[in-house]
Amino acid sequence: MGEAWKSGDWVDARRVRLVCILLLLLATILPYGFLLLTAHGTIDAWGRPIGTDFSDVYAAGWMADHGRAAAAWVWPEHYKVQQALHHSQAVPFYGWHYPPPFLLLASVLATLPYLVALTIWLGTTLAGAVMVARRIVPGPGTTLAVLAAPASFVCIGHGQNAFLTASLLAGGLALLDRRPWAAGLLLGCLVYKPQFAALLPVVLIAAGNRRAFPGAAISSLGLVALTLAVWGWPVWQAFHDSLDLTRARVIETGETGWEKIVTSFATARALGAPIPLAYGFQAVSTAFAIIGAAIAARWAKPALRGAAVCCAALLSTPYAMDYDLVILGGALCFLVADARERGWLEHEKGILAIAYLTPLFGRQIASLTLVPVDWIALVAVFTITLRRAWAFDLRERLPRNRPVHI
Numbered sequence: 001m002g003e004a005w006k007s008g009d010w011v012d013a014r015r016v017r018l019v020c021i022l023l024l025l026l027a028t029i030l031p032y033g034f035l036l037l038t039a040h041g042t043i044d045a046w047g048r049p050i051g052t053d054f055s056d057v058y059a060a061g062w063m064a065d066h067g068r069a070a071a072a073w074v075w076p077e078h079y080k081v082q083q084a085l086h087h088s089q090a091v092p093f094y095g096w097h098y099p100p101p102f103l104l105l106a107s108v109l110a111t112l113p114y115l116v117a118l119t120i121w122l123g124t125t126l127a128g129a130v131m132v133a134r135r136i137v138p139g140p141g142t143t144l145a146v147l148a149a150p151a152s153f154v155c156i157g158h159g160q161n162a163f164l165t166a167s168l169l170a171g172g173l174a175l176l177d178r179r180p181w182a183a184g185l186l187l188g189c190l191v192y193k194p195q196f197a198a199l200l201p202v203v204l205i206a207a208g209n210r211r212a213f214p215g216a217a218i219s220s221l222g223l224v225a226l227t228l229a230v231w232g233w234p235v236w237q238a239f240h241d242s243l244d245l246t247r248a249r250v251i252e253t254g255e256t257g258w259e260k261i262v263t264s265f266a267t268a269r270a271l272g273a274p275i276p277l278a279y280g281f282q283a284v285s286t287a288f289a290i291i292g293a294a295i296a297a298r299w300a301k302p303a304l305r306g307a308a309v310c311c312a313a314l315l316s317t318p319y320a321m322d323y324d325l326v327i328l329g330g331a332l333c334f335l336v337a338d339a340r341e342r343g344w345l346e347h348e349k350g351i352l353a354i355a356y357l358t359p360l361f362g363r364q365i366a367s368l369t370l371v372p373v374d375w376i377a378l379v380a381v382f383t384i385t386l387r388r389a390w391a392f393d394l395r396e397r398l399p400r401n402r403p404v405h406i
Helices: 002-007 013-037 054-065 069-073 075-086 101-109 114-136 140-148 150-158 162-175 180-192 200-207 212-231 234-252 264-270 275-299 302-315 322-342 348-360 362-369 373-397
Strands: none
Touching (some): 054 075, 054 101, 054 114, 069 075, 069 101, 101 114, 101 180, 101 212, 114 140, 114 150, 114 162, 114 322, 140 150, 150 162, 162 322, 180 212, 200 212, 212 234, 234 264, 264 275, 264 373, 275 302, 302 322, 322 373, 348 373, 362 373
């Protein structure tokens, strides 16, 4: 058993395919099929909007389409629109916390009926994630692995944007050496979710790839300029004014639920740390993540750079949810691609297989035991990435010991 775990031979293609088929059927198709069959309009049998978090996206887009864009960041006004759209006073409230560039997409989706918009939203972004994953790891098995991934299950259930975020980040990293300008365009679009882009300037400088900066500037500044042209400064003022409330309610007090948040800050808070200590722990995590990603970007091969940056994007922010672990899926793709080229190290396959599965049960375990399984999986994958970078790329670049002559 020990040798099998060390080698990872038990994680073979047949078992992976079987597990993925079972996951897709039992964790995605059947549960969500039941959810749709028992729904009443846009509300499921538990009184929640189908696609839960998509409710805030659709409501914000509807407000923008009806001349009330800035009010989307005013929680009571936003909630009233959600209640009206779902014809329910008891529908749960889902807050709109995004910068104005995401409102551009939300306003387009809100021109469609709710369920149609949700279907198109999830279908197109999931297709984008599959396309990026197959570019990193070619082969039909990649499609099944993405569709069946527990992180995909969580993202679909929440109607969330993690497929888009992962596609932009992993896609940009995959293109960075061959088409840096196009890579920059993709990475710059992360202005809609900037907590995952904050480390990118450091990474690009460390990689010596400054040619991506013009593309990133064009896409990010272009999206900002478009929001100003359409709605003016009030939407940015409203977003700015909402930040303190979002920080206090969502990040610092965990009203969303600590078990759903996969950051170092949330891990510390869930275990009872006061806010200043939790921020200190997050600062250490952020520094570790950025330094590790910069080292990988500077000296490791592109696949390991991609894996390190995907992990570091999650570890460097205090604001990331379990559905954002789709980004961790990008790291897994990069690691598989590197292992196909250079082989597996001991214990890697088993740990990565467990990390792939953790979003299926991570929230439940954290809720019952306070053990942050998802965060542990994230740290484990980042550690494996840096270990591979050391074993295959960094060690040989260090100067050899030379005799000292006295």
